[in-house]
Amino acid sequence: MIDNLFVRIRRDLHKIPELGFQEVKTQKYLLEYIASLDQTRMEVKTWRTGIILRIKGLNPSKTIGYRADIDGLPIDEETDYPFQSTHKGNMHACGHDFHMAIALGVITNIVNHPINDDMVFIFQPAEEGPGGAKPLLESAEFQQWKPDMIFALHIAPEYPVGTIAVKEGLLFANTSELFIDLKGKGGHAAYPHQTIDMVVAACSLVNQLQTIVSRNIDPLDSAVVTVGKITGGTVQNIIAENARIEGTIRTLSPTSMNRVKQRIEALVQGVEVGYECQTTIDYGSNYYQVYNDEVLTADLMQFTEGHNEANLFICKEAMTGEDFGYMLREIPGFMFWLGVNSPFGLHHARLKPDEGAINLAINYIVDYLNYKGNRA
Template structure:
């Protein structure tokens, strides 16, 4: 059973979700908690709206980094919790409130019972967008601490509490947002020949887009291209001069991401000719794949065997995580933490089981002590 202290902290954090690089209340809350800990071997360095919290080890022969994300999502909460978000239209719908609480719990154990290794806790902003991992990786504090490896967790609503899951190699996919605008000439519905109909152009693009994976991508590699939003027009009898589509691209290797983007741009050139329009494409936030280091996953498995937590092998998923940028530069891994929620990630009713907090703390501390 999770200590009431951690449940209270999780609920405090759940009330104040903030979007990427706007996590001012969250940063303050985290700093105030860290200031309650013994400071003799602890250094706190603010970075943007996040924090670096460094704990000096008893030997310091290596430095281990543990990363947690701290931002929320632009989702209206519908949980009915007594501790619902106080920020209208914003919610911790991806479990980052649990992520932060677990990190604080692990930090607390490490401060009071220091390991041989140095440990730096990375409280990273903007995971959900526009992406905080890459700039944090390039920051001066990261270069100064120069961790030997880095690891992180993500809550998994589909797995039961008491279980963690990971795997060597690809865990999460390369991802890219996709925003395309179509600009033509509007006009009266009775005179379509005098217009350049952007609803038609966007619709034709949507149909053609489905050919990218089937005909442009190596069938031995995986990719997903999905449009989730289309906007065009104002009233029923005016042909729209502008249309916009929004979607996502996901691939299992970086090269395939380049192939998909090149195919989309070639397709848009054809749309411009066919429909007499101009198009602009924006790939928004791009996340590199989470590619776990085999040796560190094996060390994690060995560490978990010494605990009451159960390790199981995960499967690769087409979800995205900007932690992949850290793993691109540093060895390490990410693992799933079972939280047994009927509602999934990025939903307005996500309800993770708070008993998972203790499990996450135990898993992290075990890995830090395993080294």
């Protein structure tokens, strides 16, 4: 039965999670399934390890884009699935296996039951890092088929199956990675005066970083500066010559992101002077905020309220990051949360989304496309 097909596809994809721009097996699997469909109105391109697919409509007045991300995470799976990851150290712990299976289900339906408008489906690599949306958006392959509007979903473990959680305007935050390296002078623990201790410098800097949100950001705005990892030193009786701080920055506006980075740079310069050390800052991957087009999102919400399988929930913005924001900066559209009812959350080694959400989402999206693509 077709109802079970996309659950099986999800399980197949769950077994082969691959990191950003390494999705070779994933791309091959997707291409093989796509090749099994009627090719009459379909064109397919590859971009690095991603795929861009266009389906011609019956009487197109616009092109509708739909994006699904395809990479996994560097996590050791701890579920009891009989179809666990076969790639040790990698797991689809953010639901991208769901995203791909749902997209293939929608494609299958649109191939067999055409709508008026053209469709472009994007299977995007490297959402978890280093970020595939921005370079894909700028590619010649994408620009040739650039849609007039675009949308995407993300699974949400905290909502029941059937929930479509969305809001107009800001949905996801601006995000940036943060890596700070400090270099001083190592030496014997018994002679600290002959060294420049980077454990002490790093600890001082971490405390200073915590003042940025409380003293440099408007209290009516929101920001997060989290240090998740500190490394330094070699053994207990050697003063550390090097230390490294790793963290993340989240803000609800691009202006606040710039302000946070300015303060980080000022504090790091102060540590250089105060501790007579050398420092470098690397912001790693940066994702632009996901901002839902107000008109298109309001239309989606109206459609959802009348849908017989979906339940609309108007959610709050979240400090999560998504590089789909780069696409929404250039193309009107939206992202919504799909409820999958898992006791364990995103990026957790025991994430187990309810597979009943797969076919529900396929039906919901197909109904929405008929609603959009068959109207004047």
